[in-house]
Amino acid sequence: MPDPNGFLRYDRRLPARRPVPVRIMDWREVYPPAGEELIREQATRCMDCGIPFCHDGCPLGNRIPDWNDLVRTGGWDAAVESLHATNNFPEFTGRLCPAPCEAACVLGLGGQQPVTIKQVEVEIADAAVARGGLRPQPVPAPTGRSVAVVGSGPAGLAAAQQLARAGHAVTVYERDDALGGLLRYGIPDFKLEKRHIDRRLAQLAAEGVRFRTGVNVGVDVTAEELRAEHDAVLLACGALQGRDTPETPGRALRGVHQAMAHLVAANRVVAAAGEGRPALATLPDGTPIDAAGRHVVIIGGGDTAADCLGVAHRQGVAGVHQLDLYPEPPADRDAARDPWPTWPWVLRSYPAHEEGGERVFAVAVQEFVDDGTGQVRAVRIAEVTVEKVDGRRIVTALPGSEREIPADLVLLAIGFEGTEEQPLLAQFGVTRNGRGAVDARPDWQAGADGVFVAGDMHRGASLIVWAIAEGRAAAAAIHAYLGGVGTLPAPVDPARQPLAAR
Numbered sequence: 138m139p140d141p142n143g144f145l146r147y148d149r150r151l152p153a154r155r156p157v158p159v160r161i162m163d164w165r166e167v168y169p170p171a172g173e174e175l176i177r178e179q180a181t182r183c184m185d186c187g188i189p190f191c192h193d194g195c196p197l198g199n200r201i202p203d204w205n206d207l208v209r210t211g212g213w214d215a216a217v218e219s220l221h222a223t224n225n226f227p228e229f230t231g232r233l234c235p236a237p238c239e240a241a242c243v244l245g246l247g248g249q250q251p252v253t254i255k256q257v258e259v260e261i262a263d264a265a266v267a268r269g270g271l272r273p274q275p276v277p278a279p280t281g282r283s284v285a286v287v288g289s290g291p292a293g294l295a296a297a298q299q300l301a302r303a304g305h306a307v308t309v310y311e312r313d314d315a316l317g318g319l320l321r322y323g324i325p326d327f328k329l330e331k332r333h334i335d336r337r338l339a340q341l342a343a344e345g346v347r348f349r350t351g352v353n354v355g356v357d358v359t360a361e362e363l364r365a366e367h368d369a370v371l372l373a374c375g376a377l378q379g380r381d382t383p384e385t386p387g388r389a390l391r392g393v394h395q396a397m398a399h400l401v402a403a404n405r406v407v408a409a410a411g412e413g414r415p416a417l418a419t420l421p422d423g424t425p426i427d428a429a430g431r432h433v434v435i436i437g438g439g440d441t442a443a444d445c446l447g448v449a450h451r452q453g454v455a456g457v458h459q460l461d462l463y464p465e466p467p468a469d470r471d472a473a474r475d476p477w478p479t480w481p482w483v484l485r486s487y488p489a490h491e492e493g494g495e496r497v498f499a500v501a502v503q504e505f506v507d508d509g510t511g512q513v514r515a516v517r518i519a520e521v522t523v524e525k526v527d528g529r530r531i532v533t534a535l536p537g538s539e540r541e542i543p544a545d546l547v548l549l550a551i552g553f554e555g556t557e558e559q560p561l562l563a564q565f566g567v568t569r570n571g572r573g574a575v576d577a578r579p580d581w582q583a584g585a586d587g588v589f590v591a592g593d594m595h596r597g598a599s600l601i602v603w604a605i606a607e608g609r610a611a612a613a614a615i616h617a618y619l620g621g622v623g624t625l626p627a628p629v630d631p632a633r634q635p636l637a638a639r
């Protein structure tokens with residue numbers, strides 16, 4: 138029986154982040170472990186309410202009150218099992234999820250701070266490693282059916298693990314030289330050290346999943362060849378088409394880049410250092426892309442922008458501004474606009490923000506300014522208002538508000554326009570919709586018979602928790618398509634949307 142008064146006795150507390158001056162000297166994760174005493178105290182704040190709305194907030198349907206109570210009572214092994222029953226990779230979500238479950242925690246209704254669900258999750262995930270490692274699950278007799286998974290991000294890997302555990306022969310094809318999708322070369326180590334991915338991959342490999350890296354499906358191997366070799370194909374290629382701003386004067390100047398180019402280059406340097414190899418942060422053509430000693434302007438207000446900010450600090454930036462088109466959000470939930478338990482529009486500050494830099498809200502870039510040699514030297518911005526008219530965004534600059542911010546490196550973190558246009562799409566008979574995503578039928582099939590889609594490729598740029606949920610659900614649909622025995626869990630259907638008031 139959970140403690141109904143725990144939240145009255147204990148306030149919400151998280152472990153202290155590593156001190157800024159220390160952590161910006163390395164690439165290690167920002168949060169140290171919480172320690173058993175703190176995490177058991179925090180789990181005690183869960184009152185196991187009659188209707189746990191946190192379940193609906195989490196796309197995976199994680200059994201949050203169950204494992205909170207197991208942690209409270211020290212039942213770590215059972216907590217590990219309960220968490221893995223719904224989530225293949227809690228060490229990723231526990232570190233990286235923005236935790237819509239916490240926005241839906243019933244404590245929030247009475248003006249209390251939510252349970253630190255995400256922190257409890259990561260502690261359970263890490264306990265699994267500490268208490269004997271991520272043991273491979275015994276795999277049943279082979280079904281004789283085989284599945285190709287294209288893309289090794291969280292969607293592809295979750296599906297691969299589910300299908301392998303059902304006895305199917307699974308091969309994951311990845312065009313990069315290393316596995317993990319955006320977790321490998323998009324998200325920096327200070328948010329997710331790559332050893333967590335490697336440990337999980339070892340578990341998948343021991344469960345029979347085969348990996349083929351450096352294979353660009355649609356180019357190195359055709360859809361026809363893949364379909365001849367496998368009984369079903371899951372496309373989980375992500376939504377990696379970066380939004381650009383070609384109409385802004387000066388976009389072609391040297392020093393103006395997509396944010397992902399900066400993140401991938403930095404991640405590759407960190408990966409090389411881990412292998413004892415020296416490397417420079419460069420674009421694939423060898424052009425340097427490094428914030429060291431530079432004045433950097435990051436355009437955009439989301440995860441990608443914050444990751445560029447943290448990377449810039451660690452590279453030794455001279456000065457950095459982060460620009461956002463929208464006004465500064467409120468500190469607390471506006472209940473009229475975003476009532477509990479929906480995801481509120483509030484100011485989100487990431488650890489990177491406490492490391493330095495200046496955030497500028499309600500501004501838009503009017504021009505990237507040339508230094509006379511074809512290199513950017515500044516951005517010219519104007520204060521703006523943004524309105525939605527008939528679903529269209531209208532941005533209006535305030536006359537006389539223009540000014541320049543010095544910049545010799547500009548990073549565009551203004552979102553993604555869906556999955557990339559690439560030969561694979563036509564070969565598998567799938568098309569991008571108006572948002573650049575690929576629609577799925579209710580059974581997760583898209584295009585030709587036996588071709589399924591999941592993750593960001595289907596949903597558009599989203600979150601890891603949604604990618605895992607969609608990977609699990611698509612695996613269930615593929616299992617049914619292959620005539621597998623029984624059913625696999627399907628936490629979401631293709632039409633499922635986050636909790637919303639309207």
Ligand SMILES: Cc1cc2nc3c(=O)[nH]c(=O)nc-3n(C[C@H](O)[C@H](O)[C@H](O)COP(=O)(O)OP(=O)(O)OC[C@H]3O[C@@H](n4cnc5c(N)ncnc54)[C@H](O)[C@@H]3O)c2cc1C
Pocket residue numbers: 233234235287288289290291292293310311312313317318319320323324328352353354355373374375376377400440441444559561591592593594598599600601602604
């Ligand atoms: C910088 C950044 C930071 C983020 N931070 C967070 C965060 O903190 N928390 C969070 O929840 N979410 C975050 N996200 C979003 C999250 O990373 C994605 O939602 C998630 O990775 C999507 O998973 P996926 O498996 O659908 O696709 P991806 O992770 O994008 O993986 C797709 C894979 O498919 C491969 N591929 C594509 N085409 C082919 C082909 N033809 N052949 C072979 N392989 C192919 C790609 O190389 C890639 O490895 C972030 C995103 C970015 C860009």
Ligand code: SF4
Pocket residue numbers: 194195196197199201230231234235236237238239254255258602
């Ligand atoms: S995966 Fe995300 S939404 Fe689900 S319990 Fe963990 S932190 Fe909450």
